[in-house]
Amino acid sequence: xxPMTLLEGIRDGLITEMNGDDRVLVFxxxxxxxxxxxxxxxxxxxxxxxKRCFDTPLSECGIIGAAIGMAVYGLRPVPEIQFQDxxxxxxxxxxxxAAKMRYRSGGEFTVPMVIRTPYGGGIRGGHYHSQSGEVHxxxxxxxxxxxxxxxxxxxxxxxxxxxxDDPVMFLEPKKIYRTLKGEVPEGEHAVPxxxxxxxxxxxxxxxxxxxxxxxxxxxxxxxxxxxxxxxxIVDPRTLVPLDEKIILDSVKKTGRLVxxxxxxxxxxxxxxxxxxxxxxxxxxxxxxxxxxxxxDTPFPYALEGIYMPDVRRVVRGIEKTFxx
Amino acid sequence: xxxxxxxxDRSTKANSSGTRGSSPVLSVIDATGKVSRxxxxxxxxxxxxxxxxxxVRTRVMEERALNLQRQGRIGFYVPCSGQEASHIGTAAxxxxxxxxxxxxxxxxxxxxxxxxxxxxxxxxxxxxxDICKGRQMPVHYSFRQARLVSISSPISTQLTQAxxxxxxxxxxxxxxxxxxxxxxxxxxxxxxxxxxxxxGVYKAPVVFVCENNHWAISxxxxxxxxxxxxxxxxxxxxxxxxxxxxxxxxxxxxVAKEAIERARKGKGPTLIETLTxxxxxxxxxxxxxxxxxxxxxxxxxxxxxxxxxxxxLKGKRLLTQAIDDEIHNAAREEVNEAxxxxxxxxxxxxxxxxxxxxxxxxxxxxxQRDDLLSLGEASAGSEGFFPx
Numbered sequence: 001x002x003p004m005t006l007l008e009g010i011r012d013g014l015i016t017e018m019n020g021d022d023r024v025l026v027f028x029x030x031x032x033x034x035x036x037x038x039x040x041x042x043x044x045x046x047x048x049x050x051k052r053c054f055d056t057p058l059s060e061c062g063i064i065g066a067a068i069g070m071a072v073y074g075l076r077p078v079p080e081i082q083f084q085d086x087x088x089x090x091x092x093x094x095x096x097x098a099a100k101m102r103y104r105s106g107g108e109f110t111v112p113m114v115i116r117t118p119y120g121g122g123i124r125g126g127h128y129h130s131q132s133g134e135v136h137x138x139x140x141x142x143x144x145x146x147x148x149x150x151x152x153x154x155x156x157x158x159x160x161x162x163x164x165d166d167p168v169m170f171l172e173p174k175k176i177y178r179t180l181k182g183e184v185p186e187g188e189h190a191v192p193x194x195x196x197x198x199x200x201x202x203x204x205x206x207x208x209x210x211x212x213x214x215x216x217x218x219x220x221x222x223x224x225x226x227x228x229x230x231x232x233i234v235d236p237r238t239l240v241p242l243d244e245k246i247i248l249d250s251v252k253k254t255g256r257l258v259x260x261x262x263x264x265x266x267x268x269x270x271x272x273x274x275x276x277x278x279x280x281x282x283x284x285x286x287x288x289x290x291x292x293x294x295x296d297t298p299f300p301y302a303l304e305g306i307y308m309p310d311v312r313r314v315v316r317g318i319e320k321t322f323x324x
Numbered sequence: 325x326x327x328x329x330x331x332x333d334r335s336t337k338a339n340s341s342g343t344r345g346s347s348p349v350l351s352v353i354d355a356t357g358k359v360s361r362x363x364x365x366x367x368x369x370x371x372x373x374x375x376x377x378x379x380v381r382t383r384v385m386e387e388r389a390l391n392l393q394r395q396g397r398i399g400f401y402v403p404c405s406g407q408e409a410s411h412i413g414t415a416a417x418x419x420x421x422x423x424x425x426x427x428x429x430x431x432x433x434x435x436x437x438x439x440x441x442x443x444x445x446x447x448x449x450x451x452x453x454d455i456c457k458g459r460q461m462p463v464h465y466s467f468r469q470a471r472l473v474s475i476s477s478p479i480s481t482q483l484t485q486a487x488x489x490x491x492x493x494x495x496x497x498x499x500x501x502x503x504x505x506x507x508x509x510x511x512x513x514x515x516x517x518x519x520x521x522x523x524g525v526y527k528a529p530v531v532f533v534c535e536n537n538h539w540a541i542s543x544x545x546x547x548x549x550x551x552x553x554x555x556x557x558x559x560x561x562x563x564x565x566x567x568x569x570x571x572x573x574x575x576x577x578x579v580a581k582e583a584i585e586r587a588r589k590g591k592g593p594t595l596i597e598t599l600t601x602x603x604x605x606x607x608x609x610x611x612x613x614x615x616x617x618x619x620x621x622x623x624x625x626x627x628x629x630x631x632x633x634x635x636x637l638k639g640k641r642l643l644t645q646a647i648d649d650e651i652h653n654a655a656r657e658e659v660n661e662a663x664x665x666x667x668x669x670x671x672x673x674x675x676x677x678x679x680x681x682x683x684x685x686x687x688x689x690x691x692q693r694d695d696l697l698s699l700g701e702a703s704a705g706s707e708g709f710f711p712x
Contacts, residue, residue: 059522068484107680
């Protein structure tokens with residue numbers, strides 16, 4: 001075990017896979033010589049050479065289109081999109097091509113590719129360096145969507161994503177890139193996709209969250225502990241495939257559900273989780289399901305701290321499941 | 325803004341190639357079918373007759389496809405008639421280990437690469453013999469055995485992928501080359517720019533073929549670009565662009581061979597602009613009489629790539645009327661037999677809808693599948709009754 005930041009966990013995962021598999025290539029805007037604008041790929045070009053870690057022209061569509069071609073040919077590309085907000089020029093390649101290649105070719109051609117991209121608010125980045133676009137991808141069959149929330153998971157989920165035979169959107173909560181530290185296993189450490197974790201055990205209310213929101217929910221749980229409420233936090237780790245069982249088991253135990261996510265509330269993934277629980281466990285519920293989310297506005301620059309779910313809003317959301 | 329001020333005479337009479345632009349256009353076969361000895365690519369009789377038979381098989385197959393569509397027996401078709409020499413001639417210059425990322429109007433390539441016609445026609449029907457398991461519209465096939473990568477409808481998305489595949493070949497120290505196609509409309513897409521830019525920067529072993537057929541559905545060439553030619557665009561990306569008479573299969577072959585060898589030697593990409601014409605509709609849903617003149621179509625019909633090649637072969641005494649009849653008859657029989665067999669095949673199973681989304685289905689997919697199948701079982705047992 002080594003203490004690492006979330007960002008270092010990702011980098012360690014990349015190094016582990018590049019060491020183990022020559023087919024793994026890392027590329028994107030500024031990832032080579034500069035080591036990425038967040039330094040996630042720092043030193044990789046020196047370690048593995050320019051053939052395996054390189055800079056690309058400033059073209060998201062070109063980066064992902066080329067990555068798909070490499071994957072179809074037999075490599076395991078790990079392209080980076082500098083900010084998830086800039087992914088839309090590549091959206092056609094991701095949605096129309098990568099996601100559908102296996103299906104439309106009857107399994108003849110596949111795209112084992114991991115698109116790494118920082119997402120989410122909390123760094124004062126305004127509209128275009130802050131958005132949480134996970135549902136663009138969860139709503140596209142053929143893609144897997146992974147969101148780590150601890151340094152160990154960042155490494156372990158990335159390793160599993162690179163080994164996966166399907167395209168994976170690996171969304172990195174950039175707010176906690178460096179603020180979150182934790183012990184990370186050395187060398188081989190694969191966390192399977194589709195298996196959630198209980199981030200905090202509790203008995204009175206289930207909170208489902210992911211990425212940077214886990215930390216907020218933990219603080220809210222501490223707060224509520226003072227008034228005797230025991231909160232369980234479920235981190236699904238991967239939105240697709242989703243570990244429904246861990247969520248349903250928790251709700252059956254606590255009888256309450258709050259979903260917390262940064263994205264605009266309407267059509268957010270927390271709504272999907274609410275629907276699953278309503279369909280499959282409504283008889284266990286003792287109060288309404290509550291969503292605590294971003295607002296249905298573009299992401300505001302100056303009011304970022306108000307827009308993003310914070311401890312106060314999460315606490316109020318949880319309380320609503322008790323008093324209604 | 326109107327584009328009329330730049331309106332071009334698209335008839336073949338405008339110049340030898342039938343389009344604007346002053347840069348040279350390579351042409352080998354003259355209107356009488358003759359070829360000057362110095363320009364004749366030295367293909368064997370067998371090779372020439374295979375190219376000819378492939379054009380015939382493509383033409384015959386597609387005539388049948390449009391009929392089947394009109395009869396409601398298949399849902400849709402995208403014909404390539406008039407453009408056979410352009411794609412068959414370029415693909416013929418590849419080696420077997422080379423890869424192709426096609427658009428959707430290169431139906432002759434799978435035939436050239438020895439894909440059984442049955443597999444092509446099974447795809448039109450989306451039956452349980454279809455490699456794609458009935459998941460795509462007709463002509464959006466996928467043939468791994470021919471290194472012909474799965475086709476999609478969005479325009480030019482294949483170009484950036486072709487560059488990536490070429491970069492992968494280079495990375496793996498393989499000397500295969502990648503060939504990719506788009507139309508004149510395809511050059512307006514973001515992917516065209518991204519692909520040519522990446523190809524130039526990485527000197528990828530890729531050859532782009534822009535089949536300039538003068539029409540993107542109803543939108544004429546002059547509405548796609550103010551460039552003098554499509555080939556000239558390559559210059560800005562740092563590699564050569566060449567123009568060739570796309571209806572002259574020998575010229576097309578020659579140009580492609582040079583570009584492919586150049587790529588194989590590590591000298592980088594080439595953009596080939598083949599000047600050709602879409603003699604038929606964009607698709608079975610399109611009526612081109614709404615937007616183009618009959619005399620324009622007729623003038624191009626005079627330079628039908630099939631007729632031109634036939635004149636050449638007959639002039640060289642490589643093709644007799646008897647052999648020509650035999651090739652046509654064999655093609656008709658081949659199509660008839662394949663259609664008959666395709667119509668006898670079943671629709672893919674309902675449960676197959678849930679396969680190949682991922683390597684292993686997610687729990688959610690399994691749940692949805694089982695729920696659907698139980699509905700069928702409730703009404704008819706086994707996999708149940710699902711009227712299609």
